[in-house]
Amino acid sequence: MLKGVGKGVKLLLGSPSTMFVPWEDKFYIVDPGSSEDRTEEIKAQAKDKIKGIMITHFHSDHVLAAKGLESEEGVYAHIIEACGIESVGLRRAVTFGGYAPEGLIYHVKGVSIQVDHVFRLPFKLGPLEAVSLPGHTYGQVGYATESGILYAADSFFGDRLLKSVVILYHQDYKAALETLRWLKDHVRDYYKLIPSHGPIVEGRRAEELLDLNINAMEDLPGKLLGILADGPFTAEEISARIIKDGGGNITVSSVILGAVTVRSLLARLYEESRVVAEAGDRGVLWKVNS
Numbered sequence: 277m278l279k280g281v282g283k284g285v286k287l288l289l290g291s292p293s294t295m296f297v298p299w300e301d302k303f304y305i306v307d308p309g310s311s312e313d314r315t316e317e318i319k320a321q322a323k324d325k326i327k328g329i330m331i332t333h334f335h336s337d338h339v340l341a342a343k344g345l346e347s348e349e350g351v352y353a354h355i356i357e358a359c360g361i362e363s364v365g366l367r368r369a370v371t372f373g374g375y376a377p378e379g380l381i382y383h384v385k386g387v388s389i390q391v392d393h394v395f396r397l398p399f400k401l402g403p404l405e406a407v408s409l410p411g412h413t414y415g416q417v418g419y420a421t422e423s424g425i426l427y428a429a430d431s432f433f434g435d436r437l438l439k440s441v442v443i444l445y446h447q448d449y450k451a452a453l454e455t456l457r458w459l460k461d462h463v464r465d466y467y468k469l470i471p472s473h474g475p476i477v478e479g480r481r482a483e484e485l486l487d488l489n490i491n492a493m494e495d496l497p498g499k500l501l502g503i504l505a506d507g508p509f510t511a512e513e514i515s516a517r518i519i520k521d522g523g524g525n526i527t528v529s530s531v532i533l534g535a536v537t538v539r540s541l542l543a544r545l546y547e548e549s550r551v552v553a554e555a556g557d558r559g560v561l562w563k564v565n566s
C-alpha cells in the first residue's frame with residue numbers, strides 16, 4: 277500500500293522503498309525495487325499511469341522491478357550508472373573484480389534494464405532534480421522533489437541495517453563519508469529525507485540517523501589499523517575480522533561486499549602513507565607503515 281510522505285508524494289514501502297511523484301496526471305517512479313511481484317504492485321498502484329522511471333544507481337535490488345514496467349518516457353539514469361544498469365556482468369564485476377556467478381554474492385536476480393535517457397548533472401525533469409550522492413557507487417544520485425523531499429538512495433541506511441551489516445557497502449570510503457557530511461549540513465534544506473533502506477526522517481531524527489552512519493564510517497579506520505597491529509592481512513581477512521568483531525554473520529557474500537569498502541579505505545590510507553602493501557604466499561598483504 278502507498279504511504280503518503282506529504283505534498284502529494286507517496287512511498288511504496290520496501291527495501292528499497294519506491295517513491296511515487298505526481299506530475300500532470302501521472303507519476304514519476306523512483307527506484308522500482310527488487311522483485312517481479314513488485315513490478316505488478318507498482319502497476320496496480322500507479323494504475324498504468326507512469327510518466328517515467330528514475331534510477332538512483334545500478335544495484336540489482338533497485339532496478340530489477342523496472343523490467344516489464346511500461347511508462348510514457350522510459351527509464352532515466354545518470355551516465356556513470358547507465359552501463360551497469362544495462363550490463364549485469366559489469367554490475368557484478370565492479371564488486372567481484374571479474375565475471376561473477378549467479379547466487380554467490382547477491383540475493384537479487386541480475387536483470388538487464390534498458391536505459392532510455394542518460395543524463396549528466398545538473399539534471400532537472402518535471403518535478404524532480406537529481407542530487408549528486410557519490411560514494412556508495414561512483415555516479416549515485418538522489419532525486420529531490422520541488423516540495424523538498426529528497427530520495428537519498430543508499431547514501432545512508434536505517435539503524436537496523438547498520439547493525440546487521442557491520443561494514444556498510446561503499447565503493448569509495450572517502451567520497452561516501454563526504455556525501456554523509458554534506459547531507460548532515462543540508463538536512464534542514466529538505467522537508468523530508470528517504471533512504472532506500474530505512475525510515476522516512478526529517479529534522480533532528482534525520483541528523484541522528486546521519487550521525488549513526490557517519491560514526492560507523494569514522495570508526496572504520498581505527499578498527500582496521502587495530503587489526504593491522506597484529507600483523508599483515510589481506511583485505512578479505514580484514515573484512516572478515518571486522519564483521520566478526522561487530523557481531524555480524526561471516527558469509528562469502530558479507531566478506532566480499534565488506535572487502536570493497538575495506539579496500540577503498542586501504543587505498544586512501546595508502547595515499548596518506550599510513551599503510552603499505554606487499555605480495556606473499558597468502559596474496560596481497562597490508563601492514564601499517566612504520
Ligand SMILES: [Zn+2]
Pocket residue numbers: 333335412430
Ligand atoms: Zn546500492
